[in-house]
Amino acid sequence: xxxxxxxxxxxxxxxxxxxxxxxxxxxxxxxxxxxxxxxxxxxxxxxxxxxxxxxxxxxxxxxxxxxxxxxxxxxxxxxxxxxxxxxxxxxxxxxxxxxxxxxxxxxxxxxxxxxxxxxxxxxxxxxxxxxxxxxxxxxxxxxxxxxxxxxxxxxxxxxxxxxxxxxxxxxxxxxxxxxxxxx
Amino acid sequence: xxxxxxxxxxxxxxxxxxxxxxxxxxxxxxxxxxxxxxxxxxxxxxxxxxxxxxxxxxxxxxxxxxxxxxxxxxxxxxxxxxxxxxxxxxxxxxxxxxxxx
Amino acid sequence: xxxxxxxxxxxxxxxxxxxxxxxxxxxxxxxxxxxxxxxxxxxxxxxxxxxxxxxxxxxxxxxxxxxxxxxxxxxxxxxxxxxxxxxxxxxxxxxxxxxxx
Numbered sequence: 001x002x003x004x005x006x007x008x009x010x011x012x013x014x015x016x017x018x019x020x021x022x023x024x025x026x027x028x029x030x031x032x033x034x035x036x037x038x039x040x041x042x043x044x045x046x047x048x049x050x051x052x053x054x055x056x057x058x059x060x061x062x063x064x065x066x067x068x069x070x071x072x073x074x075x076x077x078x079x080x081x082x083x084x085x086x087x088x089x090x091x092x093x094x095x096x097x098x099x100x101x102x103x104x105x106x107x108x109x110x111x112x113x114x115x116x117x118x119x120x121x122x123x124x125x126x127x128x129x130x131x132x133x134x135x136x137x138x139x140x141x142x143x144x145x146x147x148x149x150x151x152x153x154x155x156x157x158x159x160x161x162x163x164x165x166x167x168x169x170x171x172x173x174x175x176x177x178x179x180x181x182x183x
Numbered sequence: 184x185x186x187x188x189x190x191x192x193x194x195x196x197x198x199x200x201x202x203x204x205x206x207x208x209x210x211x212x213x214x215x216x217x218x219x220x221x222x223x224x225x226x227x228x229x230x231x232x233x234x235x236x237x238x239x240x241x242x243x244x245x246x247x248x249x250x251x252x253x254x255x256x257x258x259x260x261x262x263x264x265x266x267x268x269x270x271x272x273x274x275x276x277x278x279x280x281x282x283x284x
Numbered sequence: 285x286x287x288x289x290x291x292x293x294x295x296x297x298x299x300x301x302x303x304x305x306x307x308x309x310x311x312x313x314x315x316x317x318x319x320x321x322x323x324x325x326x327x328x329x330x331x332x333x334x335x336x337x338x339x340x341x342x343x344x345x346x347x348x349x350x351x352x353x354x355x356x357x358x359x360x361x362x363x364x365x366x367x368x369x370x371x372x373x374x375x376x377x378x379x380x381x382x383x384x385x
Binding site for chain 2 (some may be wrong): 290293294295298300301304305307308311317320321324328329331332335336339342343347348351352354355357358361362363365366369370372373374377
Binding site for chain 1 (some may be wrong): 292302303306307309310313314316318319321322323325326327329330333347350351358359360361364365366368371372374375376377
């Protein structure tokens, strides 16, 4: 693997190896159906795949360096299930409103004081919450105190949007090991 | 079964084509791009349906590429809006205040 | 068993088509740019998810099925990335016209 040693030492290389394995898996997925006999795959083919996975890993760790912090699989699983369910509810909610004879919308903005610091995790939070029913992150603005708030556009301000967002964020912080210090 | 999947693919394409009206109508660039994104997702669904209906495995690869290209097209289009205060904003008003970020 | 799976495919794919239709209808009916974006980011992702779910029993395992899931995950990632970006673009533009919320 062409991985530059970076901050974090062995954890870094472990993260990089995990990513490399993931990329090689993706390559296998794309190339796999072409092989008539999986037991007799030419070594050259596999070498090309390994090379591609190494290049992808190199780009990946340079563009998005691994961040320290433990990932708790149980909480992450709960988070994924919740978002899967939420995206189903969100899609049905939009569909119901789109097909309703009279549009029942009360769009508006909601300023949500976010606890997650800026960076990849906040981007993840924004992306996940864009699938939640009735919310769409549109930007951020500085708060009066320290910290920052995300501005959400809501389809219907009558829904308890802020409660749902707080629940989602707590679950994400649990799942991604954000506050590793107080564990 | 394959007839049903073909009809479903046609239905998806039909609804997506209806969305193309928004590309013409706008009124903002973001609306037009939304419709283009809908075309991307709908195109992926229609390709997957066609691939299974006609038993052609390569079509799934096409769908993968289309999903990738649709996302990159949108990101490439949006980047000028957010990162440099809208200087290259194709829909910027001349008197618009600069984005503080 | 085969009949049950066929029925599952037909129902799920048909539902997926309905959600694509909902996305288009929302895009055409909703009153402003940001509400139209809601329709796009939520309805068509669910539509594609249902289409993929419905096609899963009809393809060869493991490669065909896993590839379908990969296409769906990529489209989900793209939708979740593009949605907030487009929202930010529309918001910045709207804020240029009226005082911030």
